Amino acid sequence: MTVRPTRRLRELLAGPDLVIAPGVADALNARIVAETGFDAIYMTGAGTTAVRLGMPDVGLMTMVEMADNAGRIADASGLPLIADADTGYGGPVNVMRTVRTFEKAGVAGIHIEDQQWPKRCGHLAGKTLIPAEEMAAKIRAACDARHDDDFVIIARTDALAVDGMNAALDRAAIYEEAGADLIFVESPRNMEEISAIPRALTKPALFNMASSGKTPFLSKEEIAAEGFKLAIYPNFALLSAISAVRKTLGELKRTGTVSHIVNDIASFREFFDLMGMKQVQEMEARYGINEASRVDY
Numbered sequence: 001m002t003v004r005p006t007r008r009l010r011e012l013l014a015g016p017d018l019v020i021a022p023g024v025a026d027a028l029n030a031r032i033v034a035e036t037g038f039d040a041i042y043m044t045g046a047g048t049t050a051v052r053l054g055m056p057d058v059g060l061m062t063m064v065e066m067a068d069n070a071g072r073i074a075d076a077s078g079l080p081l082i083a084d085a086d087t088g089y090g091g092p093v094n095v096m097r098t099v100r101t102f103e104k105a106g107v108a109g110i111h112i113e114d115q116q117w118p119k120r121c122g123h124l125a126g127k128t129l130i131p132a133e134e135m136a137a138k139i140r141a142a143c144d145a146r147h148d149d150d151f152v153i154i155a156r157t158d159a160l161a162v163d164g165m166n167a168a169l170d171r172a173a174i175y176e177e178a179g180a181d182l183i184f185v186e187s188p189r190n191m192e193e194i195s196a197i198p199r200a201l202t203k204p205a206l207f208n209m210a211s212s213g214k215t216p217f218l219s220k221e222e223i224a225a226e227g228f229k230l231a232i233y234p235n236f237a238l239l240s241a242i243s244a245v246r247k248t249l250g251e252l253k254r255t256g257t258v259s260h261i262v263n264d265i266a267s268f269r270e271f272f273d274l275m276g277m278k279q280v281q282e283m284e285a286r287y288g289i290n291e292a293s294r295v296d297y
């Protein structure tokens with residue numbers, strides 16, 4: 001019997017190692033995360049907004065759009081997925097529906113944050129917060145709503161950038177008390193702030209290895225040594241893709257041909273292998289259809 005993704009995430013979190021979850025915004029990149037051998041995966045909200053809307057992370061995606069995207073990533077990767085669920089998309093009753101919708105999508109856990117809606121990327125200026133008690137009620141509602149006790153609820157606070165470290169840690173304690181399984185203190189700016197976070201908590205801590213440069217770029221050993229349990233790398237796959245696509249299209253525009261770049265990019269074969277064409281052919285063979293397609297591609 002296959003182990004539920006929620007159980008697998010719980011087992012990873014209970015294990016001795018730092019859990020590393022590269023972020024993606026779509027099913028294709030989810031395949032690459034699985035192929036590379038990671039144990040867990042993250043759905044970035046900033047990346048999802050970029051890929052689905054071509055817009056910045058300022059609270060434009062709806063709950064259903066986010067859960068739909070998450071379901072596709074969970075399916076394509078086969079890995080336990082931690083998904084960005086922004087603010088939970090409303091008050092406690094909205095949060096309950098959010099939890100159930102993400103659960104149904106096959107997600108293993110979500111983080112919800114204490115920003116006011118419309119929220120913005122945690123590494124941008126101009127954030128505003130809801131009161132800590134309001135957020136605590138949302139965390140309680142999230143925990144009550146889950147059908148699967150293994151579904152992981154992560155409370156994120158954006159208070160550090162708004163009200164400072166003491167306020168952020170006070171909020172973290174309130175969210176722990178409300179039942180959060182993990183705590184995500186957004187955008188620590190230096191080693192002193194980074195170190196203070198896991199030390200102050202009673203629950204495991206999430207480290208956001210964001211690309212903004214506001215949080216120092218730490219190695220997995222350094223992140224683990226500080227006492228964090230889960231590290232997300234939201235946008236590095238997407239940022240790599242932007243550079244690669246720009247280079248390829250720039251060459252096409254400049255030279256009018258692709259002949260000189262085909263060896264530098266993924267081949268047609270690699271593309272279909274990555275998408276699971278071999279497995280599709282096996283299924284076709286098992287069900288006796290499409291004899292003609294069972295050739296090498």
Ligand SMILES: C[C@](O)(C(=O)O)[C@H](CC(=O)O)C(=O)O
Nearest residue numbers: 044045046121122210211234
């Ligand atoms: C974690 C995050 O919410 C995301 O959308 O992935 C972003 C990450 C980023 O923009 O680098 C965040 O607000 O930190």
